[in-house]
Amino acid sequence: MKFTSTLFAILAIIGLGQAHQFPDFGSGPLHEDIQDFLDLIPTEEMSKIIIDYISEDPEVQAAINYLLTSTVLRDMMVDVEAIPEVINLINYMQKEGVDIYSLINKINKLLGIDELVPPPSHLHSAILQRTGGIAGLFEDLKQLIPFAKFIRSYVQKMTTSSAFADFIDQLKSDNFQQVVNKVYRVESVQIILNGLKSSGANVQIVADIMFIVLNITVPNDVSVYQERSLWEELMDFVELLPLNQFVELMVKYLNEDQKVQNAVLFMFTTEFHSVLRDVEALKDYQALVVYLEKAGLPVIQGIQELHKAIDMEDYVPPKIESILKSQIGTQKIGDGMKGLIEDLYNLLPIDEIDALYKEKLQNSKVFAHFFSKLTSPDLQKIIDNLYGNQTYKNFVIVCREKELEFQELTKLIARIFGLKFPY
Numbered sequence: 001m002k003f004t005s006t007l008f009a010i011l012a013i014i015g016l017g018q019a020h021q022f023p024d025f026g027s028g029p030l031h032e033d034i035q036d037f038l039d040l041i042p043t044e045e046m047s048k049i050i051i052d053y054i055s056e057d058p059e060v061q062a063a064i065n066y067l068l069t070s071t072v073l074r075d076m077m078v079d080v081e082a083i084p085e086v087i088n089l090i091n092y093m094q095k096e097g098v099d100i101y102s103l104i105n106k107i108n109k110l111l112g113i114d115e116l117v118p119p120p121s122h123l124h125s126a127i128l129q130r131t132g133g134i135a136g137l138f139e140d141l142k143q144l145i146p147f148a149k150f151i152r153s154y155v156q157k158m159t160t161s162s163a164f165a166d167f168i169d170q171l172k173s174d175n176f177q178q179v180v181n182k183v184y185r186v187e188s189v190q191i192i193l194n195g196l197k198s199s200g201a202n203v204q205i206v207a208d209i210m211f212i213v214l215n216i217t218v219p220n221d222v223s224v225y226q227e228r229s230l231w232e233e234l235m236d237f238v239e240l241l242p243l244n245q246f247v248e249l250m251v252k253y254l255n256e257d258q259k260v261q262n263a264v265l266f267m268f269t270t271e272f273h274s275v276l277r278d279v280e281a282l283k284d285y286q287a288l289v290v291y292l293e294k295a296g297l298p299v300i301q302g303i304q305e306l307h308k309a310i311d312m313e314d315y316v317p318p319k320i321e322s323i324l325k326s327q328i329g330t331q332k333i334g335d336g337m338k339g340l341i342e343d344l345y346n347l348l349p350i351d352e353i354d355a356l357y358k359e360k361l362q363n364s365k366v367f368a369h370f371f372s373k374l375t376s377p378d379l380q381k382i383i384d385n386l387y388g389n390q391t392y393k394n395f396v397i398v399c400r401e402k403e404l405e406f407q408e409l410t411k412l413i414a415r416i417f418g419l420k421f422p423y
Contacts, residue, residue, distance in 0.1 A: 029162075029163035036157070077111055206218070266399075271398070288382050289318055
């Protein structure tokens with residue numbers, strides 16, 4: 001109930017779904033100029049799309065629920081309002097007749113933030129076709145915006161309205177450039193931008209428009225506001241792989257190699273589930289999982305997905321702080337997983353992997369940090385303790401008897417990413 005009421009309060013503040021196109025928010029020439037642009041926005045149609053996404057789209061619902069149940073929106077407003085250049089811009093708009101303080105304070109009240117007090121001199125009294133997801137919401141809204149009319153109105157205002165021309169000059173000023181620089185460095189803004197980016201929304205278009213219209217440059221230092229995750233860095237290595245050949249080779253082994261077939265079937269048995277469960281209960285194994293997870297590798301998610309794939313009960317993580325045959329070459333069909341892994345290894349573009357590995361070490365802080373964790377004596381000690389544990393030794397023996405070569409598979413995966421795990 002709180003979620004719904006808060007959401008519709010926000011919609012009311014921005015004027016969506018109201019009888020009038022947009023409520024008055026001031027007076028004077030600049031206000032009228034801005035109002036002319038707002039009147040071009042098809043608010044009734046856009047409100048229907050927004051409400052439809054909120055009601056029916058799980059990704060949008062999850063994003064809004066996160067924004068309304070976390071402190072990220074509140075933090076963003078507090079941090080942005082603390083930037084002096086932002087206050088300069090707000091004061092300029094208030095002085096020109098745009099009641100910007102009233103709008104900001106309505107949002108502040110909704111978020112439980114203290115009212116922003118202006119200087120005394122500035123006081124003034126149809127069936128919807130949903131594309132889906134956050135990116136889809138932006139795309140559907142974009143289809144309703146009459147860009148040609150916006151451009152025409154912009155040109156007319158620049159030539160006929162001194163108030164609007166002065167406002168654009170203000171947006172082209174160094175003060176506004178500092179506003180952009182500092183807002184983009186606010187942590188909560190980074191969180192929202194990264195969330196939009198990961199959902200596929202085109203956040204770059206805002207930066208492009210600001211540069212074209214205002215000659216304002218949005219910070220393009222990825223480490224400032226779009227730092228890539230370790231997973232994104234690792235996926236760059238996956239893109240180097242001949243995936244079609246990988247899949248064809250694995251299917252060929254599954255179809256023709258009895259040892260591989262037996263090994264895969266063994267993973268679905270209660271015997272395998274039992275020995276795997278014994279290993280997962282080891283403190284050394286749990287320590288390894290925690291260590292790699294803290295280093296940035298999503299191993300818990302991978303283990304959970306393995307459990308689901310082999311019809312095993314859910315994994316409880318430790319607490320943390322028909323394909324066409326191709327001419328691939330000579331394959332060792334009959335050698336089981338060992339032959340499969342060797343053939344897959346031979347498909348790796350080693351030189352390209354090593355070159356990308358060196359480039360990541362030099363230019364990616366998150367990858368370099370991850371590599372330092374992998375080569376740490378702390379990890380070597382954890383692995384030594386695990387490999388020395390009799391329960392783990394029994395697991396390796398049982399798996400090898402069933403042709404499951406997990407250690408060799410680990411080496412293959414590590415080589416894909418140019419990594420060298422301690423052994």
